[in-house]
Amino acid sequence: MEPSYTIIIADDHPLFRNALFQSVHMAISGANLLEADSLESLLSLLEKSEEPDLILLDLKMPGANGMSGLIHLRADYPDIPIVVISASEEPSIVSQVKMHGAFGFIPKSSDMRALISALNQVLEGEPYFPAELLVDSNESNDLAEKIATLTPQQYKVLGMLSDGLLNKQIAYDLNVSEATIKAHMTAIFRKLGVKNRTQAVILLQQTESDS
Template sequence: MHAMKPTVLLIDDHSLFRAGLRLMLSDAIAHLDVREAASIDEALGVPRDSPAPCLVLLDIQLPGVNGLDGMTLIHRRWPDCPVIVLSADGASATAHSALARGAARFISKAEPAAAIQAAISAVLRGECDERPAAADPRPHLTPRQCEVLVLICEGLSNKLIARRLNLSENTVRGHVQALLAMLGVVSRAEAAFAARKRGLVG
């Protein structure tokens, strides 16, 4: 019986980029099994008993829940799995935000293929970038997460929040799940209580 190959999960909504990166990884690191997803929902939609990935390669600009918000959900599902954020947005503020949220490394898509390959290999060996010290113990929320949190505190359902913010219910559900994970709670009532206690809402 053959040993199961370690799995790398590639989450990016551009199929051409996924195909190119898969080809590069297959050529460079033959023992990897590369699994693809076009969104956070698709990535997390695999059965619970599926093998956990040994590494997640994550784009930021994704349909529905974006990569930075989705990182919380990925870490909750696979707490020991490192995440590399691989983004076309190479701004230092974006890199800082990704590392602060728990990314093992941030790589700009503008980097040469050899540099991307070397960074992925380094993380697979257990090497991570140093994470910036958190200046504020409160969770860092995006403007959209703040809007959703306020409406949760007002007692609105996902359907009503979706209607109010002109979003799909799936997208709202993803934001709610991310907020519960960031606040360390399991219910909307607990989220509202924690948000008010931490001064995240008025």
């Protein structure tokens, strides 16, 4: 008897989510498929149900910008394999996805056969990254390594800096003191090797410009 898998498809585009739904059913008969259209609905699903065997994650969804959704999930659910499915197929993005602990990367341009093959490989416990997209880029890897050292809270603070929020606003939104935010920022600057918030924001934008 074949094992029964629970898989969450997290993507905010209904048409693509439906296509992925059909593909997964073709790849894995009897799979229990759940759907989420935002990071918030995905986290809510994870809280309510048993941990799934796999999450198929789009990089761009409401509540998730660039790598932030992946980083959040890896921090809170380190044991769940996450495969990123994205229209961003630049080698630098794929390198970052791998660096941040994803179990695989499937381009949205993949045909049905490639998609089914990738899903089967992942469920057999083998990571899937298209060889042609894993070009070694020292600069992007170095950048991804620096970003990967941030804690989820520090990454959240950096994202809010990028949105132009002041320390006071960030402290209010995260329900912490302004001194805590300043401590986070000191740690962020040190880890990223920058001197101020402008440089930190530029660095973050470099990692997310194509994702």
